[in-house]
Amino acid sequence: MPVDAPTGALRVLPMGEAALLVEVVDIDSVLDLHAVLASLVSAGEGVWAGVDELVAGARTLLLVTRPATDLDALSRALGGLPVPRQRHLRDAHQRGDGPxxxxxxxxxxxxxxxxxxxxxxxxxxxxxxxxxxxxxxxxxxxxxxxxxxxxxxxxxxxxxxxxxxxxxxxxxxxxxxxxxxxxxxxxxxxxxxxxxxxxxxxxxxxxxxxxxxxxxxxxxxxxxx
Structure with a gap:
């Protein structure tokens, strides 16, 4: 089970046996992170294949996982997300991309x-x-x-x-x-x-x-x- 793990701008917390809660600074950061993770989860490669649902909050994002998902590996993967990619996706949204x-x-x-x-x-x-x-x-x-x-x-x-x-x-x-x-x-x-x-x-x-x-x-x- 992962422990409270600061990962750069992210703070990852365990939520029971099948979820991780990521804390960020504001709603813009939530939307950035949600866009990044939605793309990774949709691709379904590696540890991201174990994520079943993303639940956004005002300053948090909950990752609900499937049974037997390695939460430690998932926590490490969250820490490795590239910040420039998140900024790129935010800029794309401001240009009107997306639904x-x-x-x-x-x-x-x-x-x-x-x-x-x-x-x-x-x-x-x-x-x-x-x-x-x-x-x-x-x-x-x-x-x-x-x-x-x-x-x-x-x-x-x-x-x-x-x-x-x-x-x-x-x-x-x-x-x-x-x-x-x-x-x-x-x-x-x-x-x-x-x-x-x-x-x-x-x-x-x-x-x-x-x-x-x-x-x-x-x-x-x-x-x-």
């Missing part, structure tokens, strides 16, 4: 006026800011199909609601902190709601079921524009 998902939105959310007040923008300017900058999926969580979107217009950084709603309708598009997100199903929530979409974020008949995977670019489009 892109377009999300049409009806911008009539209950908190649109409040977001305008908090940001000092007009409602029209809030919509323009949300649609004018591409977002990317940082990581998933909260509910199946929910994705935390990062990299949007920094003017849209707003606090969560002081009183969460007991029910937020499925398809609601919201803002909270630096993130944007879409509620895949009806649930309680405290994000500032600026619109709604009819796009299905989670479909068990789809492979994979989640529409928005880490590293995917998301472009919001105002309906009728």
């Amino acid at each position: 892109v998902v377009e999300i049409p939105v009806d911008y009539s959310g209950a908190d649109l006026a409040e977001v305008a007040r908090l940001t000092g923008l007009t409602p029209t300017e809030v919509i323009a800011a949300h649609t004018g900058t591409p977002w990317r999926v940082g990581f998933g969580g909260f509910a199946p199909g929910f994705a935390y979107l990062v990299g949007g217009d920094p003017r849209l950084t707003v606090p969560r609601r002081t009183e969460p709603r007991t029910r937020v309708p499925a398809g609601s598009v919201g803002l909270a902190g630096e993130f944007s997100g879409i509620y895949p199903r009806s649930s309680p929530g405290g994000w500032q709601l600026i619109g709604t979409t009819k796009v299905a974020l989670w479909d068990e008949q789809r492979d994979p079921p989640a529409l928005l995977l880490p590293g995917t670019t998301v472009r919001f489009v105002a309906e009728g524009s």
Whole structure:
């Protein structure tokens, strides 16, 4: 079983008998590392053939492995990843390479006026800011199909609601902190709601079921524009 192993910019920690947790400095580093590992796992060569799943977090990446995978060897392989390659992949993403998902939105959310007040923008300017900058999926969580979107217009950084709603309708598009997100199903929530979409974020008949995977670019489009 591997021990806590600093590997340059990475910190690798054991997670039970069949997983490793890699800690990095920020969400950009998570996306860099996810892109590198997804390519290696897809190729399925050497120790990477033992990785069954990659689960991204805000500053972590979990590697879930198949039975009998040598976690010590996997930890050493993580330490040998070339940093220049990660930077290259990040630059490629900024050029627009990789999957892109377009999300049409009806911008009539209950908190649109409040977001305008908090940001000092007009409602029209809030919509323009949300649609004018591409977002990317940082990581998933909260509910199946929910994705935390990062990299949007920094003017849209707003606090969560002081009183969460007991029910937020499925398809609601919201803002909270630096993130944007879409509620895949009806649930309680405290994000500032600026619109709604009819796009299905989670479909068990789809492979994979989640529409928005880490590293995917998301472009919001105002309906009728």
